[in-house]
Amino acid sequence: MPFFSQAKTFEYLWPEIRSRVSDVIDDGKYSHGRQVALFETALARWTGARYAVGVNSGTDALVLLLRACGLKPGDEVVVPAFTFVASASAVVLAGGRPVFADIDPVGYGLDPWSAAHAVTPRTRMLMPVHLFHQMADMSGLLDVARRHGLTVVEDSAEAIGMRWGGVHAGLLGAGGVLSFFPTKTLGAIGDAGAVLTDDPELTERIAALRHHGRYGRTLAHFPGISNRTVDNGVNSKMDDIQAAVLLAKLTRLDQDIARRAELAAAYTQRLAGVPGVLRLPTVVRRDTATNPVFYVYLIEVEHRDELAGYLAEHGVGTETYYPVPLHLQTCFAGLGYRRGDFPHAEAACERTLALPFHPDLSTDDIDSVGGRIRRFFTGRPE
Numbered sequence: 001m002p003f004f005s006q007a008k009t010f011e012y013l014w015p016e017i018r019s020r021v022s023d024v025i026d027d028g029k030y031s032h033g034r035q036v037a038l039f040e041t042a043l044a045r046w047t048g049a050r051y052a053v054g055v056n057s058g059t060d061a062l063v064l065l066l067r068a069c070g071l072k073p074g075d076e077v078v079v080p081a082f083t084f085v086a087s088a089s090a091v092v093l094a095g096g097r098p099v100f101a102d103i104d105p106v107g108y109g110l111d112p113w114s115a116a117h118a119v120t121p122r123t124r125m126l127m128p129v130h131l132f133h134q135m136a137d138m139s140g141l142l143d144v145a146r147r148h149g150l151t152v153v154e155d156s157a158e159a160i161g162m163r164w165g166g167v168h169a170g171l172l173g174a175g176g177v178l179s180f181f182p183t184k185t186l187g188a189i190g191d192a193g194a195v196l197t198d199d200p201e202l203t204e205r206i207a208a209l210r211h212h213g214r215y216g217r218t219l220a221h222f223p224g225i226s227n228r229t230v231d232n233g234v235n236s237k238m239d240d241i242q243a244a245v246l247l248a249k250l251t252r253l254d255q256d257i258a259r260r261a262e263l264a265a266a267y268t269q270r271l272a273g274v275p276g277v278l279r280l281p282t283v284v285r286r287d288t289a290t291n292p293v294f295y296v297y298l299i300e301v302e303h304r305d306e307l308a309g310y311l312a313e314h315g316v317g318t319e320t321y322y323p324v325p326l327h328l329q330t331c332f333a334g335l336g337y338r339r340g341d342f343p344h345a346e347a348a349c350e351r352t353l354a355l356p357f358h359p360d361l362s363t364d365d366i367d368s369v370g371g372r373i374r375r376f377f378t379g380r381p382e
């Protein structure tokens with residue numbers, strides 16, 4: 001059983017995708033054409049964002065958002081030590097300096113207390129990251145940001161559908177990002193990403209930065225966006241073929257999210273009480289206003305690497321999100337952190353394992369993975 005597949009999803013969606021892709025070819029505009037404009041509008045409506053700006057990847061979305069928010073060389077951004085490497089490398093690519101903080105060991109989000117301790121006079125921004133199935137503690141983090149005068153930029157790459165007090169992830173601070181990497185909850189068939197924001201000035205700047213700094217070239221479908229050229233931008237266009245796929249998948253997103261919740265519940269039921277399983281995904285109701293959306297089903301186990309090897313031998317694909325905490329990654333060695341600095345992040349890297357998880361799975365598949373895990377720890381099936 002592969003860790004990820006969307007073959008079945010594409011079977012039902014194929015007629016709609018084929019007709020949209022054929023429109024792309026007929027239109028003769030392959031990036032920032034009609035499908036991208038339709039997708040940006042549909043995504044803004046689905047998330048409740050005033051603006052959704054399509055770019056080439058979630059990583060580009062983060063870099064451009066940080067730049068558009070005015071990050072200057074030497075400015076510090078507080079980033080959790082347990083996240084995808086792009087959260088912090090985007091800060092470096094935007095000219096800033098990541099400063100790490102520890103996570104909440106149950107929910108895996110940036111811990112407000114640890115984040116507050118990482119703030120220095122050079123800190124300008126705070127980057128909450130929402131991982132796996134729930135948002136970081138936004139009440140606590142917004143409070144830290146207010147007390148220290150920091151701009152909040154959310155790495156909500158994994159968080160489509162997650163809301164805090166009814167507000168979609170990415171819209172609690174200055175802005176946030178989405179990734180449409182194929183494995184994500186809303187996945188394309190290649191790379192794509194977007195920035196979500198309610199701020200028209202940020203929107204204008206990002207729309208310019210993604211297209212060589214040319215203002216007004218690629219956002220004509222949003223009202224009130226003018227036409228001028230200011231910044232040195234990059235080429236981070238969104239492909240219309242990706243937008244065509246994403247538009248088709250967006251019509252099923254609520255259904256896919258509901259299916260993901262059923263599959264997660266099936267795993268939790270199957271794995272409850274299995275010895276060697278240290279933690280199942282926990283929904284931390286920090287206040288009652290947050291809803292889980294299962295992007296990844298992540299458990300903590302004893303003997304993680306041996307279990308992953310055993311499952312692989314039996315044809316079950318797993319992933320390790322994330323094997324090395326960022327403060328110990330080679331690319332950030334120059335920042336001077338040491339093992340032991342962020343114990344919760346380090347423990348999460350050693351114990352967590354992501355199980356096969358996507359809407360194509362059946363509850364029988366979940367049952368068989370659960371049975372394999374039980375057999376690994378107890379020597380018995382059932």
Ligand SMILES: *Cc1c(COP(=O)(O)O)cnc(C)c1O
Binds near residue numbers: 058083
């Ligand atoms: C996927 C992801 C990204 C990067 O998105 P890409 O589209 O792959 O560039 C950034 N941060 C987090 C937390 C992610 O999960």
